[in-house]
Amino acid sequence: MIxxxxxxxxxAGIAAIFMGLLFTxxxxxxxxxxxxxxxxxxxxxxxxxxxxxxxxxxxxxLDTLGEVTVLFLSAAIVGLVLASGRRKKTAKERTVTPAGExxxxxxxxxxxxxxxxxxxxxxxxxxxPGGGFQGGAIIAxxxxxxxxxxxxxxxxxxxxxxxxxxSGILYVAIxxxxxxxxxxxxxxxxxxxxxxGTLFSAGAIPLIYSLIGLKVGAEFSSILAHLSETExx
Amino acid sequence: MSALFIALTILLTVAMIGAALxxxxxxxxxxxxLSAGLVSLLASVLFLLLAAPDxxxxxxxxxxxxxxxxxxxxxxxxxxxxxx
Numbered sequence: 001m002i003x004x005x006x007x008x009x010x011x012a013g014i015a016a017i018f019m020g021l022l023f024t025x026x027x028x029x030x031x032x033x034x035x036x037x038x039x040x041x042x043x044x045x046x047x048x049x050x051x052x053x054x055x056x057x058x059x060x061x062l063d064t065l066g067e068v069t070v071l072f073l074s075a076a077i078v079g080l081v082l083a084s085g086r087r088k089k090t091a092k093e094r095t096v097t098p099a100g101e102x103x104x105x106x107x108x109x110x111x112x113x114x115x116x117x118x119x120x121x122x123x124x125x126x127x128x129p130g131g132g133f134q135g136g137a138i139i140a141x142x143x144x145x146x147x148x149x150x151x152x153x154x155x156x157x158x159x160x161x162x163x164x165x166x167s168g169i170l171y172v173a174i175x176x177x178x179x180x181x182x183x184x185x186x187x188x189x190x191x192x193x194x195x196x197g198t199l200f201s202a203g204a205i206p207l208i209y210s211l212i213g214l215k216v217g218a219e220f221s222s223i224l225a226h227l228s229e230t231e232x233x
Numbered sequence: 234m235s236a237l238f239i240a241l242t243i244l245l246t247v248a249m250i251g252a253a254l255x256x257x258x259x260x261x262x263x264x265x266x267l268s269a270g271l272v273s274l275l276a277s278v279l280f281l282l283l284a285a286p287d288x289x290x291x292x293x294x295x296x297x298x299x300x301x302x303x304x305x306x307x308x309x310x311x312x313x314x315x316x317x
Binding site for chain 2: 050052053121129130131133134137138140141144145147148151220224227228
């Protein structure tokens with residue numbers, strides 16, 4: 001009874017806070033200083049048609065490096081915890097019910113297309129909405145579809161780990177190149193800015209975002225592969 | 234802000250709350266997973282309406298796609314383990 005009352009009280013408190021936010025909210029008539037700087041200078045300075053990407057990869061590139069690191073840490077911890085729970089018996093001996101005809105045929109057709117869409121999303125991150133994180137998650141969804149069809153499927157951990165570490169190292173290396181060749185860490189102007197709106201524009205952004213996409217995709221895939229191979233579930 | 238926009242927003246929000254209630258209160262596990270995915274899908278449409286396509290894409294890819302798939306995958310594993 002007391003617990004229910006406390007939960008209701010907590011809900012009422014949260015509702016009061018949100019009501020306050022809702023009724024005192026007034027949209028700004030114009031962009032504030034930072035937003036106006038980004039809106040006006042992105043096309044000239046960064047050359048990216050998608051302002052969000054310019055902020056995520058270049059203006060706030062260090063934060064993105066931090067986010068990728070957090071994701072890497074969680075993937076590493078999942079691997080550590082699940083690998084210690086794995087027994088000698090391999091996952092091959094597990095009995096599974098075979099996937100239905102619809103899922104088996106559908107995933108054969110769809111998985112390559114889904115992965116292609118993921119690559120498209122992160123390669124075009126500087127032109128259209130989306131980017132490395134979204135593309136990586138889409139690639140991992142394709143992997144998960146394959147795992148749903150055949151739970152005993154074995155992905156090469158060596159390949160996943162190699163892709164993950166290589167893209168991570170290259171990401172930091174490109175960032176360091178920015179210090180020597182351009183204005184600072186993760187500056188995208190180490191490559192020519194090009195024409196606004198074309199695929200090969202915005203300097204190093206397509207390169208960096210592709211590396212982020214591969215890294216995120218590999219991290220998610222390693223989590224999924226560990227989950228599928230563990231016996232302790 | 235047009236009347237259509239406000240009506241659509243309210244419709245989406247009500248549908249999200251409904252789907253969330255189904256996910257929490259429903260007895261069937263697959264339906265609960267599907268409605269949790271539906272909440273994310275409707276949220277991503279809402280983000281799109283609010284002119285945040287990048288956030289909408291993340292929500293659709295991770296919240297609605299990857300998490301729903303993952304829950305189904307784990308559900309299959311957990312159920313498969315019951316027969317051992």
